[in-house]
Amino acid sequence: MTTLYKSFRRALTTKDGALLGCIFSLENPDRGTYAFSTNHERIRGDVEYEISGLTHLRDENTRAAWVDTLVTYWKIAYILERDDVADVSWSKAYEGQKDLLLAMVRGYTKGNWPHWTLPVMYQICLSLRTVAISSDDQARSLGKAPEHLEDAARYINKAFTLCISDRAPIEESRKWGTYYIVNLMFKTYFKLNSVGLAKNILRVLPASLADMPPLEAFPKSHIVTFKYYCGVVSFLEEDYGNAETHLTYALNHCKADSIRNKEYPLPQYLPAITRLKHTRLILTYLIPTTMLTKHKLPTPELLSRFPRLAALFNPVCKTIKSGNLQAFDAALRHGEEEFVRRRIYLTLERTKDIAMRNLFRKVVLYQNEENRTKIPVRQFQIAMGCAGRGEELGAGGYWGGNDGNDDGEHGEVEVDGDTVMRSTPERVEVEVEEVECLLANMIYKGLMKGYISRERQTVVLSGKEPFPGTVV
Amino acid sequence: MSAPPWRSGSTNGNNRNGAFHSVNSRKTLSSRPIHHEGTQTLTQTSASEQTPKTQFPDKLKDYVARTFEDCPPEEKVAVELELKRIITDAFNEKVVWSLEWDKMPLPQAILARKKVTAKEEQTAKTLSMGQMSRVSNETGSSPSSPFIRKPNYSNAMDVDHPGKKRKSTGSSEELTPPAPDRFEERFDKRSRQGDKFLPTSGKLSQREKDKRAKRFEDERREYLPGSATPEAPDNKKPLIGRCMDLEKRYFRLTSAPNPDHVRPLHVLERTLEMLKRKWRSEANYSYICDQFKSLRQDLTVQHIKNDFVVTVYEIHARIALEKGDLGEYNQCQTQLHSLYREGFKGHEEEFKAYRILYLLHTCNRADMNELLANLTPADKEVKAIKHALEVRSVLAAGNFHRFFRLYLEAPAMGGYLMDSFVARERKAAMCMICKGYRPDIDIRFLTEELGFESDTDCVNFLCENEAADLIEQKTGDKGVPNSIRFQTAKALPLFERAKNAAFSKVDIKGQL
DSSP states (O other): OOHHHHHHHHHHHHTOHHHHHHHTSTTOTTHHHHHHTOOTTTHHHHHHHHTTTOGGGOSHHHHHHHHHHHHHHHHHHHHHHHSOGGGOOHHHHHHHHHHHHHHHHHHHHTSOOOGGGHHHHHHHHHHHHHHHHHHHHHHHHTTOOOOHHHHHHHHHHHHHHHHHTOOSOGGGOGGGGHHHHHHHHHHHHHHTTOHHHHHHHHHHHHHHHTTSOOGGGSOHHHHHHHHHHHHHHHHHTTOHHHHHHHHHHHHHHTSHHHHOOOOSSOOOOOOHHHHHHHHHHHHHHHHHHHHHHTOOOOOHHHHHTOHHHHHHHHHHHHHHHHTOHHHHHHHHHHTHHHHHHTTOHHHHHHTHHHHHHHHHHHHHHHSOGGGTTEEEHHHHHHHHHBOOOTHHHHSSGGGOOOTTOSTTSSSOOOOOOHHHHHTSOSBOOOOHHHHHHHHHHHHHTTSSOEEEETTTTEEEEOSSOSSTTTTO | OOOOGGGSSOHHHHHHHHHTHHHHHHHTTOSSOGGGHHHHHHHHHHHHHHSOTTOOOHHHHHHHHHHHHTOOGGGHHHHHHHHHHHHHHHHHTTOTTTSOTTTSOOHHHHHHHHHHHHHHHHHHHTSOHHHHHHHHHHTOSOTTOOOTTHHHHHHHHHHHSTTTSTTSOOOGGGGSOOOTTHHHHHHHHHHHHHHHHTTTTOOOOHHHHHHHHHHHHHHHHHHOTTOSOSSOOOOSSOOOOOOOOSOOOOOOOSSOOOGGGOOOHHHHHHHHHHHHHHHHHTOOHHHHHHHHHHHHHHHHHTTOOSHHHHHHHHHHHHHHHHTTOHHHHHHHHHHHHHHHHTTOOSOHHHHHHHHHHHHHHHTOHHHHHHHHHHOOHHHHHSHHHHHHHHHHHHHHHTOHHHHHHHHHTOOTTHHHHHHHHHHHHHHHHHHHHHHHBOSEEEHHHHHHHTTOSSHHHHHHHHHHTTOGGGEEEEEOTTSOEEEEEEEHHHHHHHHHHHHHHHHHOOOOTTOO
16 A cells, blocks of 8 residues: 555544645655556556545545545656656646646535645645646747646636635635635736736625635735735735735734744744745835835845845935935836836836935025025036935035935935946936926925925925925 | 649639638538539539520429428428528529539528527627637638539639639649549648648647637537538638729628638738828828728738738828827737737837837836836837837826927827827826916916927917916016916816826727
8 A cells, every 4th residue: 555545544534634635745755656556547446445444435426536536646646757757748747637626626516525625625726836837838848839827727716716605604614715725826827927817806806705704814824925915916006005005914924923823724834934035025015115105215124134125125225315316217227127027117116206305305404594495496406417426425525414314214224236326427417397397296296395486496495394204 | 643723823713712611621521423523513504604594403493392391381481581592692603503402401401500600609709809700710601602512613613714814824724624533632732722821821820720620629519410511621721812802891790701702812912002002192091991900800811920911000000090099009009919929020119119108008007017027128229119118217207398308209100109198198297387386387388398389289278178267468567468377376176187087097999
């Protein structure tokens, strides 16, 4: 008797869902022996014999469904184990995985599989996705069109329906699997670059939320991921308010102390490295979001824990702080490829407003106390054209003092942005109309209080808090 | 063996036969030895020329008798109508003597088949337009041609007028009776023919074909159990038209395309030249658009994909842009997008730039991100793309000053595209100006900043937005009017409203 059958029997008798799920994982170490244990002719007989006598399988339908599932799984194992690694036909394996998923669906619909076997569903959906990706890679290398992942998404959708449409009492409902499957679908849609489809799920989901347990009742691992995807979808839709809410929720629940949850159904002992990765992913979107919504830059303490995020955001953050617009543009150009790839370019681009606000604020602070309400447009024009090199801007040079230029921000970031700075041009002349236009912009967006008087070529600033929220 | 006469070389000959594909294949099923056919046709046709119309062949009489023999009374009316149509058609097409009436399916059978076609179309309706035309193409014979013997008829035409039409090679070969095994020959001739056509029309990958074949296999099995076509009709060959007219009105197909009304590629090429000439001389957009749509339809139903198709879509897209027809433009753009991706050549950079501007118009941020991610460094050096990217970036920054400058210096047709969102952006800019400038502002300044051609245009714009009351003339010291001013503060709510309305509706059919 191969180990696989032993695990299967044990899982069924002890109702160990996780163990049962592992059997159908692509990483199951017993797969090899299982594949070599028999042949196509005899596999069904073998399975029937090996799993006979289990109390759980007294129901004929339940038993038949398990036999089918194990036989189908064996066929996949056969393809994956008995061919040379280089020759494995992933598309054949994919077809097998699809059959496996369908056998699983029958197991739940006809075979009355209980809800504690949900990990089986998870593993089967997960490996369908993994195999589909391998198959598509193989197709691409053969010059064929990759289409299995798209197909896989449709099949995972069947599992989603299985979960969400279960009418059993909530304690033993498949509804507990909803978020796991939804996350898998999100993951697949993102991989396929079709955020639109992801939005579709979010449209469908609320309808069935009514008879679902509250979010907090679900395993945290499911919920954190779910919230992360909700956040990213909102982010991409420019709904930054919601993005912030979702991502903050995800971040707070992804913290070290909350990760040791042993809740039903899958105990998730996430290794620290995975947790860090998750946090980093959340922060990749949360940082630009907060920069826009709250005008907050990430603190050095935060970034110091994530070197990759530091490399990503520091150059831009630094220029925002200094209000050096030329350097800001350079930093954005410098990281453009990476930003675009992570879909944060268009968001970061908009933080230029804050950089500009900081610059204009410096112009105001540079004036004598009594002149601070009426400032010639020319002053702003000079400032905008200035391309001083970061530090010099504050220290000496044109701006004189270092007067309180940073107190409005939350924490300083002083990681090296020099490579970016050096490539910036010396000076750019900006037309006075453009300066006025951008000043109007600031005023319109509420970053500055006051108005422009075109006849006098002056900006008349509010006496009280001309730059709301910055202590000036 | 030498090629059958209707196949020999010339494109037109091919077209004709290809167009009849489904019908043809059915013919090959007839148990009758086929090698007689050619000769028979020849003699029969000449006979038919001399026979007065009012006479009926005996076999037709039998056919009519058979029709009513097993006709259920409740279907009688429909069957009678159908029969009438069949016979009239046969007369009109002068095939009444050449048709093998004893092999002809009874009107009942034809009606049943029509029902099936209708059903299939029902299912096809859910598919997109492009797919739909393919579907109907697949379902075999067009409902209007129930003559399974039609190929013969077309042969007859060839024989009757050798060399009259450019298409037949008109050699003596045509009159030679085909060899005994000709139907097999013909069959795989056709498949080879298909291969030959691949570069122009068969850009359908094997995978797609298989998929389609599978899809229809199921349907056929379901709808046509043991019907007159046990052998699947040769449905993988794209249709090839035989219409020689340069002009054709657009008609959205509701059934399988009729090859008689579809123009083959070489005609379409001349059509395009003609349309270009006409557009230059007459500039009648509704006519041109209609013609281009039918041109595109003919290309689609024949599955033609090549650089010529790219040209057609590009020209139509440009014309649509010029006329501000964004719906039509977007359809072209969608097609171009996939054609470029498949490697067909055209003016890809130019249209990439348009696409950026178009995405700005539709405020589609997700796709914009996608597009940015796929731009190559070389793309970014192209003038038009550079311009479009700059437009994008200044819009993001709310820099209306630069935006309207870029509007005035847009390369190629970019200006036309920008027209579509300039009005909207003007309102947005007015909001900022009204908030930022106090207490009032010179009209001339607005004209310049908002890219108007004249002060009058600017005033008109203000009036259109119900801000006429806020325009006032200022006089200098000696009562001489020196400037027209606009009161900004009071106008802000007006433009806020206008702006929100303008941004709320961006709706385009066929959104890519």
